[in-house]
Amino acid sequence: MGVTTIRSGRGIRITVLCIVCAVLLLAVPASAAPADVTVTSFTLDPPVLMRGDEGILTVTVQNTGPEPVAISRARLYGDGVVVLSDPYPSVGDIGAGNTKQFSFTVRADAPDGTYYPKFVLEFRDDGSLRYPIPVRVESTELQAAVVDRPDTFSEGREADVAVRVGNPRSSAVTGVRVVPEGTGFTAIPSSAFIGTLAPDGAAQVLFNITPQESTNLTFRVVYQNGRNVHETILPLPVSLGEGKIRADPVLTNIEVMLDGDLYRVTGDVTNAGLDTARSVIVTSAAPAVPTDPFRVYVVGTLDPDDFSSFEVTFETEGNVSEVPLVVEYRDEDGNLYTEQSMIALENRTAAEDEGGLPLLPIIVALVVVVAAAAAGYYLLRRRRG
The missing domain is CATH 2.60.40.10 (Immunoglobulins)
Known part of the structure; x- marks a missing residue:
């Protein structure tokens, strides 16, 4: 009887111990399955690579399960792009409902097209997640x-x-x-x-x-x-050249008169161009020596097809047959332009020597006197006849 009682006590203790162990095992939480981890989004900066460009590829994964998932490593396998970043050697757990991002630097070494490098997430217990990510290469320039x-x-x-x-x-x-x-x-x-x-x-x-x-x-x-x-x-x-739309001052109706040692030149300056000539002045240049009263004649502004009269005075030294008249003007931007026209001093339209009489009036007077004398002689002959 005593032996039977001892054996029964031992059996009860073993049974209780088994029950306790079973309860403890049931109390340990189970890990979420790898199927609960998925790629929710990815971005590439810049969105489209040119050949030779470097970009940053960012992958976002989420644990949609109720329990944490243990991750051992993450890496990117290139296809059309070279992966410049090292893989993630130890990731750890992703909590229930949590997300985690993985970034990789890549370089586009392939011709234009769409390529699919693979993102791989390896689980600590078993299995892996493989996800192809499209990467576009387009080398079109601005x-x-x-x-x-x-x-x-x-x-x-x-x-x-x-x-x-x-x-x-x-x-x-x-x-x-x-x-x-x-x-x-x-x-x-x-x-x-x-x-x-x-x-x-x-x-x-x-x-x-x-x-x-x-x-x-x-x-x-x-x-x-x-x-x-x-x-x-x-x-x-x-290539430099003459612009089509610009001012073009032209001198016309030139008259040269000699007053003692002083030359007096008059005429018109006309803007034959298509742009306005501003700050127009007329003067003489060497061998002429500008002299008062009109060393420089200020015309002012000449619109296209507009004209103005001018007068300049100067002296010369020695035997000079022609001198240049200079026209200076500016455009709307203030740029200075210079034009020269040579005038002959021998072909004067009027001239008189200092202290003398004009030649033309003398000739006219002589003609009148001769005509009057002839008329008087004719009348006298008729009366005597």
Whole structure:
């Protein structure tokens, strides 16, 4: 009887111990299944890469299950892109309902197209998540064109040049600016900032160009695709010539008179051009010596097809047969222009020697006297007859 009682006590204790162990095992929470972890979103900055560009690919995963999931590592396998970042060697747990982001730096080394690098998330217990992510490579550059310019550039004269920049890409670019480069000219402004250009967007900038010589002007369009800097080159040859729309002062009706040692020149100055001549003056140049009272004759402003009379006085030394008359004027930008016309001193329309009488009145008087004498003689003969 005593032996039976001892064995029964031991069996009861073993049974109780088994029950306690079972309860403890049931109290331990079970891990969520790998199927509860999924990729919810991904972004690429910039959204579309140009060949050779670097970008940052960010993948967001979420644990949609009720319990944490243990993650051992995460990495990206390249396809059309080179992965520059190291994999994540130890991730840890993702709590229930939580999200986690993984970022990778990539470089586009493949031709234009769409590629699918694979994002792989390895679970600590068993299995993995594999997710292909589309990456677009498009190497289309910004387009630039000169949409307005003068027919001819003139030395020292300002001219407006308009440059239009368009974005034919499927993604926006930032930091767009246009810089005129080269020698032999000045440009205002020295750089024009546009900023962000949306897909299929365009913007126009205006430069004021003043050339000093024939040269090659280059507009450099600089922009960014993400953190990658690119540029587009737009050349513009600048050849100097005579502008079609400009003033053209012409001297006409020139008369030269000699008054002692003083030459007096009168005439008209006409603007035969298509632009207004401003601050017009007329004077003489060497070998003439401008002398009062009209060393310089100020005409003022001459509109196209307008004219004004002028008078200049000067002296000469030695045997001089012709002298230059100088017309100076300015355009609307203040640029100075000079024109010269040679006039002959021998072909005077009127002249008189100092202290003498005019020749023409003397001849007329003699003709009148002779005619009167002839008429008187004729009348006297008739009376006597």
